Amino acid sequence: MSAWLQLSAPAVLVVPAVAAVILALVPSYRLGAAINVLAALITFIAGLVLLGHRPSPGQYLLVDDLNLFLIVLDTFVGLTTSVFSASYIAHELETGRLTPGYLRFYHAMYQTLMFAMNLALLSNNIGLMWVAIELATLTTVLMVGIYRTPAALEAAWKYFILGSVGIALALFGTILVYLAARPVVGQGVDAMTWTTLIGHAPTFDPALLDLAFVFLLLGYGTKVGLAPLHAWLPDAHAEGPTPISAVLSGLLLNVAIYAVLRFKILLTANAQALAPGSLMIALGLASVVFAALMLYGRRDIKRMFAYSSIEHMGLITFAFGMGGPLASFAGLLHMAMHSLTKSAIFFSVGHIAQVKGTQKIAEIRGLTESHPVLGWGLVLGVVAIAGLPPFGLFMSEFLIITTTIAREPLLAAPLGLGILLGIGALSLRLQGLAFGPPSPSPGAVQASHVPFLVHIALVLAAGVYLPPAVVTWFRGVAALVG
């Protein structure tokens, strides 16, 4: 039995990898969708098993409190998105936007993306983490361009170029970390192994670490979508298939933040290195205010929620930049809550765009009347993402703002303003989308509401009552992050 449990860490990686190969070979899209869900389910179970049986860190893989909660979140959202994806693609096939050949490719890429993200989270080696994030970027680039429309190709191209620049900067930062570690740890793989690095961090050359962190923050920050490096994000979200928007916003951005956090821990461990907080605060705050302003005047519904993702990523980066037990706790909670809420919104938006046959906000009206479940679902989702009570995001945003007021009152004003502007823009758009006389809805769709409802229920539950076990867990991680 325990031998089986030992296999759960590799299983989180092996199952998606094997599934990707199988899916590339299975011609039937129905069977493909089923295998996709099944593989995601097995990966999720393996992730849950990891909770109970944590393997000791090896040279390449590491399981600790920080990545374990992200693994569970990642595999869970991967599972629900695969369920949503099954009903979404059936409609895309009917309308002829995708062909069975492309779907085979799509499913294989979906599992490859899961593999890459899990590898990035689990890797105990900063070089391996870099390779995994690059793989994740490449697979999403391919999926964003899958519709082959001019807009989709443009989005994929932009994402590709900006993503590559980001990934190149991150590699330079990784090389600099290696150089900082080499005199202390010695040549070879050890100088890139996370557990060794963190053990020796206090004796690293602080100047090199500082420079490395600047490159890493800018590099992985591009993947997080922090302003002013965010330009790829709205296009990629708007033009790709909606399940991919959900995974991008819900998971891939989190993985990039995770990478930044790992290096933040490294810098915090070195007393002479610069405090990484102020840089993260500046980038985070800029993203919040910028995205909140950009939310006004969006004409495309998916693009609007993509800007909302930039805002929340900014908020999370800001929270981790503030640091300390409370702010880091809030940042972690916000990561989890945003991931669940934003993917839920994309589930609902995906079906809405299908029934209305358009993504233009102006052409979608009166959803609560024509499609009560989708419409009220969207209302709930937007209320949650705006950070209003009683949902979980309210709690984390409240914590972030109160900590800011207590510690940096001057920063609280622009932050609060950004959040309020965001709420204003979202509620303004929501009115038109959800209420009033309905616009014609040409498409009929077999919507799957279960993934959406599960996510919203979880976010609501977390907002009303956060189980003590989760609180203790996040406290532990917050202490680790610093």
Next chain:
Amino acid sequence: MQGLSYDVAHLLAGLLVLLSLMLLYQDRMYALLRFFAAHALVLALAVAWQAYIQDAPHLYITALIALVFKAVIIPGALHRIVQRLGIHKTIETVVGVGPTIMLGIALIALSILVMRPVTEQADVLTREDLAFALSVLLLGLLMMVTRRNAVSQIVGFMSLENGLILAATGAKGMPFVVEISIAFSVVIAFIVIGIFLFRIRERFDTVDVAALDRSRGERP
């Protein structure tokens, strides 16, 4: 021997920076591709020299990849694309040649100013290599922002990536260098094949990225 190994490495890295600077103002497509092939060739030599002086045989693989893939195959493929698409005329540059070169020189100065003080503990060769590598990287970035044409943006990206490989081989004993260079080659192959297969030209009638901007979903 120490003197010679340092001199040659220094010479090759410096040559790479010089070629990066020259790439900036190539306004003809074919010339740009030829200069990039030279860039990759110099990189291959620099990496091979590092492999020799560090006694690290696996680096020869990276050198070989740079030589075969980046100096021969990719420029050849891009040459064909340029020919097929009929865009071998001049490339418009967003900023003029003069300002671009001035900016490029400023970036080189910046990277030397930034890298020298922070690498004081490292040996001389690593210090010089890193400063040069950062210059190549920044010049590649500059090229990507000043060019509007998709093919020259790719060339900019590849020269940027050459800088990274230089840095990675200069960092003595760094693991994964070969894997990383392979990963990058896969990425580049992806883009080139992407341009070739999906025929951006058929969609847009041009490989000019400005045309891509016009087809944004944002504007009705």
